[in-house]
Amino acid sequence: MKNLIVDHLSIRFGAANPVRDVCFQLDAGRSLGVVGESGSGKSLTALALMGLLPEQAQVSGELSWGGRSLQTMTERERRAVRGREIAMIFQDPMTCLNPSFTVGFQIDEVLKLRLGIRSSAERRKRGLEILGDVGIPAPETRWDAYPHQLSGGMSQRVAIAQALASEPELLIADEPTTALDVTVQMQILELLFSLKKKRGMSLLFVTHDLSVAGRLCDDILVMYAGQSLELAAAGAILKSPQHPYTQALLAARPHLGGGSGDRLKTIPGSVPRATEQIRGCVFAARCEKKFDRCEREAPAFDATSKFNRCFLSRNERGSL
Amino acid sequence: MVQILFTEWSCNLILKTASRRLFEIGLTLLGVSLVAFFLIRMVPGDPVTLMIGERGASPEAIAELKARLGLDRSLIEQYGLFAAGAVRGDLGVSILSGRPVLGEFLERFAATSELGVLALILATIAGVGLGIVAALTRGRWLDRVSMSLAVTLYSMPIFWWGLMAIVLFSVKLAWLPVSGRIAVEYDVPLKSGWLLIDCWMMEAAWGEKVAAFWSALRHLTLPVIVLATVPLAVIARMTRSSLLEVIGEDYVRTARAKGLSPMRVIGLHALRNALIPVVTVVGLMLGTILTGAILTETIFSWPGLGRWLVSAVQSRDYPVIQGGVLLVAVIVVTTSLIVDLLSFWISPRLRDRGRS
Numbered sequence: 312m313k314n315l316i317v318d319h320l321s322i323r324f325g326a327a328n329p330v331r332d333v334c335f336q337l338d339a340g341r342s343l344g345v346v347g348e349s350g351s352g353k354s355l356t357a358l359a360l361m362g363l364l365p366e367q368a369q370v371s372g373e374l375s376w377g378g379r380s381l382q383t384m385t386e387r388e389r390r391a392v393r394g395r396e397i398a399m400i401f402q403d404p405m406t407c408l409n410p411s412f413t414v415g416f417q418i419d420e421v422l423k424l425r426l427g428i429r430s431s432a433e434r435r436k437r438g439l440e441i442l443g444d445v446g447i448p449a450p451e452t453r454w455d456a457y458p459h460q461l462s463g464g465m466s467q468r469v470a471i472a473q474a475l476a477s478e479p480e481l482l483i484a485d486e487p488t489t490a491l492d493v494t495v496q497m498q499i500l501e502l503l504f505s506l507k508k509k510r511g512m513s514l515l516f517v518t519h520d521l522s523v524a525g526r527l528c529d530d531i532l533v534m535y536a537g538q539s540l541e542l543a544a545a546g547a548i549l550k551s552p553q554h555p556y557t558q559a560l561l562a563a564r565p566h567l568g569g570g571s572g573d574r575l576k577t578i579p580g581s582v583p584r585a586t587e588q589i590r591g592c593v594f595a596a597r598c599e600k601k602f603d604r605c606e607r608e609a610p611a612f613d614a615t616s617k618f619n620r621c622f623l624s625r626n627e628r629g630s631l
Numbered sequence: 632m633v634q635i636l637f638t639e640w641s642c643n644l645i646l647k648t649a650s651r652r653l654f655e656i657g658l659t660l661l662g663v664s665l666v667a668f669f670l671i672r673m674v675p676g677d678p679v680t681l682m683i684g685e686r687g688a689s690p691e692a693i694a695e696l697k698a699r700l701g702l703d704r705s706l707i708e709q710y711g712l713f714a715a716g717a718v719r720g721d722l723g724v725s726i727l728s729g730r731p732v733l734g735e736f737l738e739r740f741a742a743t744s745e746l747g748v749l750a751l752i753l754a755t756i757a758g759v760g761l762g763i764v765a766a767l768t769r770g771r772w773l774d775r776v777s778m779s780l781a782v783t784l785y786s787m788p789i790f791w792w793g794l795m796a797i798v799l800f801s802v803k804l805a806w807l808p809v810s811g812r813i814a815v816e817y818d819v820p821l822k823s824g825w826l827l828i829d830c831w832m833m834e835a836a837w838g839e840k841v842a843a844f845w846s847a848l849r850h851l852t853l854p855v856i857v858l859a860t861v862p863l864a865v866i867a868r869m870t871r872s873s874l875l876e877v878i879g880e881d882y883v884r885t886a887r888a889k890g891l892s893p894m895r896v897i898g899l900h901a902l903r904n905a906l907i908p909v910v911t912v913v914g915l916m917l918g919t920i921l922t923g924a925i926l927t928e929t930i931f932s933w934p935g936l937g938r939w940l941v942s943a944v945q946s947r948d949y950p951v952i953q954g955g956v957l958l959v960a961v962i963v964v965t966t967s968l969i970v971d972l973l974s975f976w977i978s979p980r981l982r983d984r985g986r987s
Binding site (some may be wrong): 392399408 | 887889890892900977978979
């Protein structure tokens with residue numbers, strides 16, 4: 312089993328810099344929730360891991376998978392990893408399955424081309440097993456169905472099935488339930504995490520929902536404006552968040568039992584644009600606890616397994 | 632079980648669509664027969680005058696000829712006779728040759744279809760290929776070159792470009808023959824009507840069969856290329872834009888994420904979807920090909936439908952014109968029906984949408 316290390320990843324598109332500095336480590340068999348608002352760079356980070364960024368993207372930093380650098384690989388080596396060792400499922404299952412091919416065909420090609428199973432009877436048997444594993448009732452009847460004949464929840468189950476068909480060691484799930492009905496969201500998430508446990512794979516779960524990630528994942532990475540701000544165990548993040556942004560995110564959650572007159576707490580201001588040059592801390596402009604130094608200088612941090620990118624946590628307020 | 636149900640549903644749907652289309656086809660043909668019948672009679676001059684010529688004849692002789700051709704009856708009556716005959720498959724006889732219109736049509740149609748089908752195949756293969764190349768090199772020089780080429784081909788008037796092709800390849804370079812279907816020394820008996828096929832069926836030595844085939848192929852080359860240019864350009868542009876659109880789709884990203892080879896991602900996952908609108912365009916190009924055939928056949932002296940109809944118009948051969956135009960319309964609507972069914976077959980989504 313392999314570890315994933317992302318070290319000072321930055322992605323540029325011309326003048327825009329949507330991913331500024333992302334660091335994290337995901338150990339084999341663990342699950343990491345990547346949490347952030349839209350535009351925080353979490354999906355781009357996921358695509359960078361898959362090597363699926365558009366051609367014009369300039370990537371710097373280090374992506375290491377099982378000790379091998381993903382960036383220095385040839386396209387051929389990269390393709391051997393993509394979809395085989397690292398698989399991915401996407402946000403909208405209704406547009407992610409090919410409308411012209413049956414469910415069976417789309418799973419079958421993974422078993423045939425990625426796992427190299429020669430016998431078509433064997434592939435069909437394996438494929439039906441996988442469809443059963445992802446909770447599709449009566450898989451035989453779904454094998455020859457086309458994607459448009461399935462509901463959103465069913466489609467996402469099929470998408471999970473075709474990602475898992477190649478028996479990956481790491482699954483990246485990019486907001487896998489955002490496009491689904493609320494009633495099936497939790498079912499899909501529970502399925503994902505139970506499959507992760509059953510197969511012993513690692514899971515990178517990208518979401519904007521901090522509480523869901525906190526409940527399901529081992530660790531949480533909080534991202535903001537293209538930077539990773541805090542990485543900690545899920546329990547620790549929920550109980551005692553360190554970074555002011557994480558604290559503000561948690562405070563902004565709606566509470567059951569809150570009075571009907573209570574207003575939701577919000578974070579004032581808006582996320583900096585990807586083209587903006589930021590000298591200091593990326594969150595400084597909206598931070599309640601900022602002081603002079605925050606706007607002049609970016610907090611240094613060492614990308615160890617757990618970190619928090621804020622002067623306050625290091626007691627560095629007085630040092631200048 | 633479910634699989635059986637699915638196919639049964641699709642069949643029902645296809646039958647329903649086909650029967651609705653058949654009704655529309657009936658209406659179309661009625662319209663075409665009316666237009667073809669009355670339009671040519673509105674053109675000054677009539678077959679009798681043209682046959683007798685400028686010198687004239689006695690009024691009795693003219694009246695007698697008119698009566699023999701049925702032109703003395705009222706227009707409504709004439710149309711009624713034509714329509715009643717057409718429904719029974721009898722389109723009358725040509726005034727000029729005295730032979731049945733249907734028989735002449737089928738003979739000429741074989742020559743036109745050999746030209747048209749080959750042109751459509753060439754336009755489809757080359758057009759789709761050019762479109763794919765342009766889409767994959769989007770924005771780079773190869774894309775610009777192929778798309779400028781497409782616009783140029785599209786804008787060239789067929790008669791001009793046909794004549795230029797003859798001047799260059801037949802006259803100056805003498806690579807290819809100027810006109811006709813086959814060199815005069817080969818006497819190939821027509822069976823299928825396609826010389827490329829019939830030359831293998833004639834009773835002759837192998838060497839002569841090969842030589843006849845080669846001659847027919849050389850005669851076909853220029854007219855096929857000239858006839859294919861406009862459809863080729865349209866198909867290339869359609870393929871390019873459709874493929875570019877599909878390449879941005881989520882399911883193509885999914886195919887990449889599965890680690891499939893670029894060949895399979897583009898050639899199977901993207902192209903399969905990108906070709907759905909292209910099939911419709913290829914169907915529409917059939918009309919363009921038949922229109923183009925009239926010019927192309929005139930330029931290359933190709934004994935096909937186009938030349939047949941043009942000379943029928945010149946001599947006001949009413950039965951040939953109304954019957955011929957009606958038969959061309961039958962061919963166009965039938966093939967567009969086939970193309971429609973084909974796009975049903977290649978798009979599962981379309982198959983189901985009509986069902987509800």
